[in-house]
Amino acid sequence: MPELPEVETIKRGLQRLVTGKIISEAHLFDKRAVLSPEPALFKRRISGRRVLSVERRGKYILMKLTDDKLLVIHLRMTGQLIYFPNNMRPEKSTRVLFKFITSDELHFNDLRRFGTLWLINSADKSLLKGLSSLGPEPLSAKFNLSAFTQLLKNKKQRKIKALLLDQACIAGLGNIYTDEILYRAAIHPACRAGSLTTKEIGELYETLRTTLLEAIELGGTSTKDYLNTWGETGYFQFYLQVYGRRNQPCLRCSTPIERTVIAGRGTYFCPSCQRYYVK
Template identity: 45%
Template sequence: MPELPEVETVRRGLQSLVLGKTIDHVTVSLPRIIRMPDDVQQFALMIQGHTIDAVERRGKYLLLDIGPYTLVSHLRMEGRYGVYRSEEPIEKHTHVIFHFTDGMELRYKDVRQFGTMDLLPRGEYALLPGLAALGPEPLDATFTVDVLRQALHKRRSGKIKVLLLDQTFVAGLGNIYVDEVLFRSGIHPEANGPSLQEEQIVRLHDAIVAVLTQSVELGGSSVKSYVNGYGQEGGMQHQHKVYGLEETPCPNCGTEIAKSRVGGRGTHFCPSCQPLNN
């Protein structure tokens, strides 16, 4: 958390809030957030005086084009961005502040301190190890049933939940949406991915696209601390069918939702709607 829908929601908010703003200076109070360059002062000087020209996303990464550079930001567990007036109090756990020439500020807050920022020349950001290995974008038109089928058949084995959590398989899915996708496609989380039948692959593809599209439309899921660039919570958590709903009736058949661990992750599913031998 956050996953693709939350990062996309943050991207859209930042695009409307900071696009075209010029950076006067940068304050960094937790240097380890900045990975590249490894000198925080150099990081600040590189983007000082430059304008934010674009805010894009790849998988769970935010990409901010700033002058001749691209800032690659990964929110990890609880990173969040917000735009404030300079006179507004700075909240605890605010680690990076981009001060704009118009008196506004883009602040990065991260209670867990797991988030990262890398500043690279434009055109080179895709070479960053995490980005370079990403699988297809599930909301891109190029993500077809055939693409998913080929990705599955390239693997000799693997539980489908573990595969979907693998960012080199499909980009952007995390624990919440994998559980929701598998429920809506009627596939057990421990089913062997490469052994899925054609109709299951079609259902899986369609569920991935539908769940992520719905979540983006609703502003993501606010399960813990997630809010968008305006400080607003998302609404997708109210549409979850199984995630976080163990021991409650399945919305389809009434069977009690089960919780187990798959690939080390808490996993929610309906034993009746998602039989392992289907």
């Protein structure tokens, strides 16, 4: 599933490629891709709108259009937004195809079909529950060390991995980056948030930000279906240190990496570097 660095990479691509362009029409090959409004209305309301800006909030892409309309996109498991400078035949997995009057196109491809689109009035943003309940952006200035410390204090009993995955606590992290961040910070994923020392909290905070920034720099992680707006892979998968490395030696201490399940998600960790303890 695309996480913050992948969605950020897609957003940057879209910013460059479609800002200022006018959507001439949208083809809905799979009507269930659009949750609101109904398909006929969606098509009518989106045609003729110009893209004013493209933003990201958590794992959501927000495309601001003229007349105070907002196109909200969540890619979920396998969603892709691929740009073509000319007309291009849709693929089997293409659920929605946007045409611009400049005759370039944006294809929403989605093999597993969990991705979703909404076209709403900007003022109704708060009505999208998943979007309005998001926690702070981890790379924003507001999300400083004291805000992170307070968050851990408020959720003392939560396992640290579950807390990091909770979109209402911090926006944008998913299974790959939480494992990488906890490994790099040498913290066991099942540790309770309240058991972390001040030093560990500081390290976790720094690691969280630097790992995300590094991944954005490398254009995200392509383990399965993720591609950027040009249909290219990211490069962070070559720098993954723990995710997907079950039974392979830890890069720091050579202990075999283990896999367990935490918060319902497959979790990779080094049982020697990331010690579990209760304070």
